[in-house]
Amino acid sequence: MADEDVVIEFLQGKSAAKSKFYFKDFLPLFPDKGPREVKKILTKLVNEQKLEFWSSGSTTMYGLKGAGKQAGAEGE
Amino acid sequence: MAKFQTPLLDQLESGPWPSFVSDIKQEAASRAKNPKGLDYQIPQDAPEDLLGLVELSYRDKETHWKHGGIVGVFGYGGGVIGRYCDRPEEYPGVAHFHTIRVNQPSGKYYSTKFLRDLCDIWDLRGSGITNMHGSTGDIVFIGTQTPQLEEIFYELTHKMNTDLGGSGSNLRTPAACLGQSRCEFACYNTQDVCYQLTQDYQDELHRPAFPYKFKFKFDGCPNGCVCAMARSDFAVVGTWKDDIKIDQEQVKAYVAGELKPNAGAHAGRDWGKFDIEKEVVNLCPSHCMKWDGSKLSIKTSECVRCMHCINVMPRALRIGDERGASILIGAKAPVVEGAQMGSLLVPFVPVEAPYDELKDLIEKIWDWWMEEGKNRERVGETVKRMSFQKLLEVTEVEPQPCQVKAPRTNPFIFFREDEVPGGWKRDITEFRKRHQR
Numbered sequence: 001m002a003d004e005d006v007v008i009e010f011l012q013g014k015s016a017a018k019s020k021f022y023f024k025d026f027l028p029l030f031p032d033k034g035p036r037e038v039k040k041i042l043t044k045l046v047n048e049q050k051l052e053f054w055s056s057g058s059t060t061m062y063g064l065k066g067a068g069k070q071a072g073a074e075g076e
Numbered sequence: 077m078a079k080f081q082t083p084l085l086d087q088l089e090s091g092p093w094p095s096f097v098s099d100i101k102q103e104a105a106s107r108a109k110n111p112k113g114l115d116y117q118i119p120q121d122a123p124e125d126l127l128g129l130v131e132l133s134y135r136d137k138e139t140h141w142k143h144g145g146i147v148g149v150f151g152y153g154g155g156v157i158g159r160y161c162d163r164p165e166e167y168p169g170v171a172h173f174h175t176i177r178v179n180q181p182s183g184k185y186y187s188t189k190f191l192r193d194l195c196d197i198w199d200l201r202g203s204g205i206t207n208m209h210g211s212t213g214d215i216v217f218i219g220t221q222t223p224q225l226e227e228i229f230y231e232l233t234h235k236m237n238t239d240l241g242g243s244g245s246n247l248r249t250p251a252a253c254l255g256q257s258r259c260e261f262a263c264y265n266t267q268d269v270c271y272q273l274t275q276d277y278q279d280e281l282h283r284p285a286f287p288y289k290f291k292f293k294f295d296g297c298p299n300g301c302v303c304a305m306a307r308s309d310f311a312v313v314g315t316w317k318d319d320i321k322i323d324q325e326q327v328k329a330y331v332a333g334e335l336k337p338n339a340g341a342h343a344g345r346d347w348g349k350f351d352i353e354k355e356v357v358n359l360c361p362s363h364c365m366k367w368d369g370s371k372l373s374i375k376t377s378e379c380v381r382c383m384h385c386i387n388v389m390p391r392a393l394r395i396g397d398e399r400g401a402s403i404l405i406g407a408k409a410p411v412v413e414g415a416q417m418g419s420l421l422v423p424f425v426p427v428e429a430p431y432d433e434l435k436d437l438i439e440k441i442w443d444w445w446m447e448e449g450k451n452r453e454r455v456g457e458t459v460k461r462m463s464f465q466k467l468l469e470v471t472e473v474e475p476q477p478c479q480v481k482a483p484r485t486n487p488f489i490f491f492r493e494d495e496v497p498g499g500w501k502r503d504i505t506e507f508r509k510r511h512q513r
Contacts, residue, residue, distance in 0.1 A: 022451045023245065023285045035446035039285040046283075047151055053244070053284065056144035057157040057175070058411075059452055060244030060284035 003030065003041045008050065011064045019068025020054045020061035078104075079121060080128035084135060100127055103204045114200050118169075118221050122203040125169030126219065129161055147174055147222050149229040153284040155240025156225055173203070176217040176228060177241035179274070180209055182267040183254035190236065197231050211307065212291060213251035214241035245288055247280035251308075252294040253301035261386065262296030263314030263399040264427035270294050272431055273438075286442070287449035287458075297395065298381045304404070304418070309455045310438060311404040311418045312427065316396035319376045320385070326392035327352070327372045337388050356385050400426040403437065405467065406456025416456045419464060421471065423478045437471055444470040465490060 030038050045051040052065045089095045104123035133140050145158020157175040164171035203219035210216040242248035255266030293304035297314040304311035329335045337350050357365045364378035386393045404418030449458045459467045493499045
């Protein structure tokens, strides 16, 4: 399975309970890879618009694009 | 006539200090007049709605902003902070009111053209309200709507040759004092190292993968004009190794009252005749100075580079010639754990382009913190949890006495078993032959 698919499958599997994840939540998916390599996988998915960032301003999380509360639900 | 009555906010205008309330009212009045005939891209009365919403928060004693959001510009994980209010029907102008952080020019040098261009973008596409500057030093644009984000980003990057700042779990916008461009105390080129590291760490600035925020700050000397020691995870503070240079004739001129102490900075009232004993020698925190009536002497080995004597008598005392910086780790404000000042990691490092020594240290710390740091844990908290000794190990910095604040009360440096001949294990039978129970 491609690295990107591992991430998507993980997020889809959790989608009932949670829609946003910390960067560290993805590290156990790739025990042989360091954080910088995992970051490259996530960045690629963000650039392909499969993932999106959520930010409180101080912390940032990753989620599947369209999952959870969206700008549309915020009155935009 | 104001859109909302704001009696609580109005009180904030009554003191002798500048007031953000007056500033927002001024902006509201300007947008109502629209002297430039702009086609405002977000509601014209956004500042009025902001005043109304803040008044409501003061009255209710609770915030009416929701927490965070998804908004951003394509490919960036920072620089835009989603802000929505929870009373959109009554205050539609601030129903969505996102913040944008813009990377400030190094040392905060502006041309008036740059400032005007910033304001032109923001008058048209935002609320017109800015914060100069946020605590990382960014230019902060307060309040716009999602469709404007990419437009603003395009104009900032393509027309003004600047970039968004940092937010979220990113490297935050690096900040430097104005350094050698104006200051005779600067021990290294703060602006150059700040610019270089900003360029080199673009990925860390814009694509979040840290456990939490991470800040660099570069102070040219221990006066700390960007407060690196208290406000940055990785503080680079200028220092020197050799003696403070003393011009004895100029010292005498200060004592004789021919030169004004502190370059005349405290001339607002008569403090009496300058007293070198009282105002300089006795205030030295490590008591390393002596004045015998004609000669000032400083014991360099005891000097802690507090800068007080140099600040008081800048014509007589100068920083030494062997210049570089100290590196301190882990300062932070009181979120999650309490506030912390930085802890000294490297007492002296030459700071010279291409700054490989600094970058090598930074990257070792990041690699460790990205692996071991918990979510929302600043590097200072990781050090506190896992020990300073662990930090020394991962950064391959030799333990040194100057890293210890209070000897014997907190000996964070311990021998490891592989460093001790024979290790910890012992043959108990052999031991008992020599020692009775």
